[in-house]
Amino acid sequence: MSYDAIVLAGxxxxxxGGADKPALSVGGRALLDRVLDACPDAxxxxxxxxxxxxxxxxxxxxxxxxxxGPVAALDAGLRRTTAELVLVLSADLPFLDRETVRALLEAxxxxxxxxxxxxxxxxGAMLRDPDGRDQPLVAAYRAEPLRREIALLAxxxxxxxxxxxxxxxxxxxxxxxxxxxxxxxxxxxxxxxAAARARIREHGSVLExxxxxxxxxxGIDLTVDTKALxxxxxxxxxxxxxxxxxxxxxxxxxxxxHAAATxxxxxxxxxxxxxxxxxxxxxxxxxxxxxxxxxNGSG
Numbered sequence: 305m306s307y308d309a310i311v312l313a314g315x316x317x318x319x320x321g322g323a324d325k326p327a328l329s330v331g332g333r334a335l336l337d338r339v340l341d342a343c344p345d346a347x348x349x350x351x352x353x354x355x356x357x358x359x360x361x362x363x364x365x366x367x368x369x370x371x372x373g374p375v376a377a378l379d380a381g382l383r384r385t386t387a388e389l390v391l392v393l394s395a396d397l398p399f400l401d402r403e404t405v406r407a408l409l410e411a412x413x414x415x416x417x418x419x420x421x422x423x424x425x426x427x428g429a430m431l432r433d434p435d436g437r438d439q440p441l442v443a444a445y446r447a448e449p450l451r452r453e454i455a456l457l458a459x460x461x462x463x464x465x466x467x468x469x470x471x472x473x474x475x476x477x478x479x480x481x482x483x484x485x486x487x488x489x490x491x492x493x494x495x496x497x498a499a500a501r502a503r504i505r506e507h508g509s510v511l512e513x514x515x516x517x518x519x520x521x522x523g524i525d526l527t528v529d530t531k532a533l534x535x536x537x538x539x540x541x542x543x544x545x546x547x548x549x550x551x552x553x554x555x556x557x558x559x560x561x562h563a564a565a566t567x568x569x570x571x572x573x574x575x576x577x578x579x580x581x582x583x584x585x586x587x588x589x590x591x592x593x594x595x596x597x598x599x600n601g602s603g
Contacts, residue, residue, distance in 0.1 A: 305409050306389070309346035310381035311339055312374060312441060313353030313395035314366060319493045326395040327356055328497060331504040331517050334358075335396050335491060341520045342400040343391055350384040352377040353395070359520065372465040374441065375472055379454050379464055387447065394441040398500045399486035404431065408444040411479045429479040433488040438480065440469045442488055449476055527571045529578070536582045543589030556581050 313336055317325040326336035337359040340349065349362045365384050367376040378392060389409060393400065411429030428445035430438050453475045458464050491497045504513045515528050536556065537549040544552075556577040563573035 306347055306387055307391055307409055308348040308385035308387035309343045309391040309393065310378065310385065311351045311393050311395050312377045313351050314370060314377055316371060325491065326353065330398040330500045331513055333517055335398055338398050339393050339395050339400055342402050342405050346391065347387055348385055350381045352381045373467060374469045375457065375467040376464040382451060385447065389444060390447050390450065391444050392441060394490060396491045397442065398491060399489050401487060404484055404487040407481050411481050412444060412446055414479060426479045427476040429481050431483045431488050432480040433483045434485060439488050440473045529575060532575065532578045536578050539582050539585040543585045552581055
């Protein structure tokens with residue numbers, strides 16, 4: 305699906321004392337980089353805000369004057385895009401995931417609501433959080449109606465500066481996508497940031513979050529069979545020696561990368577290398593057990 309992405313990263317962050325919110329980290333990664341990771345396949349990604357280092361290349365722009373509010377910022381970003389579908393995100397969503405983005409992008413093509421005109425689909429789709437609140441900065445919009453309504457607002461008010469987003473979204477026919485529990489969680493305060501940092505380390509999600517972060521940091525996109533790798537590490541630790549666990553998983557990764565370089569599917573390469581190493585670890589353990597039994601018997 306072809307789309308452009310606009311990330312609004314130029315807010316004043318008043319409730320954070322004016323801190324550079326997009327650069328604040330959760331799980332060792334900047335909030336802005338976490339949002340960018342949720343839309344890696346955008347044809348063009350425009351960040352509206354001051355330039356800063358990012359994990360992947362983006363286009364930069366700024367509303368004029370800076371600090372003109374979300375509608376003005378959205379207009380500035382929209383001027384740098386050409387796709388018919390535009391993903392619009394705020395830069396403070398630590399748990400936004402690619403599945404949620406995909407659901408937003410697909411929703412505008414869903415059948416229109418009864419009573420609308422004959423045009424199929426919607427003007428866009430926005431996320432609705434678990435408490436029933438709409439999130440216009442976690443949304444996908446059709447570019448043509450979005451540009452039309454922004455132009456009408458500019459003509460009506462003489463400026464876009466200071467206008468609230470509801471003045472724009474109220475004129476659009478938008479589908480709603482129900483949010484996953486944390487997908488719409490944003491960091492507006494220091495308490496929000498502390499809560500996000502605590503949640504990312506919770507027992508039930510820490511491995512998934514860590515693996516996602518490592519893949520992003522290393523620039524790889526690979527489905528990881530966590531259970532298979534943990535089972536391999538366990539077998540190597542118990543059947544050989546504890547230090548064998550991390551070394552074995554490293555060698556499996558190296559072997560899989562080598563296989564992928566020759567044209568093998570990366571996920572299958574990891575699975576095959578894991579299977580071979582796990583079988584070896586079990587044979588190693590069985591051999592050690594047999595030798596021990598034989599020595600005890602001869603003694």
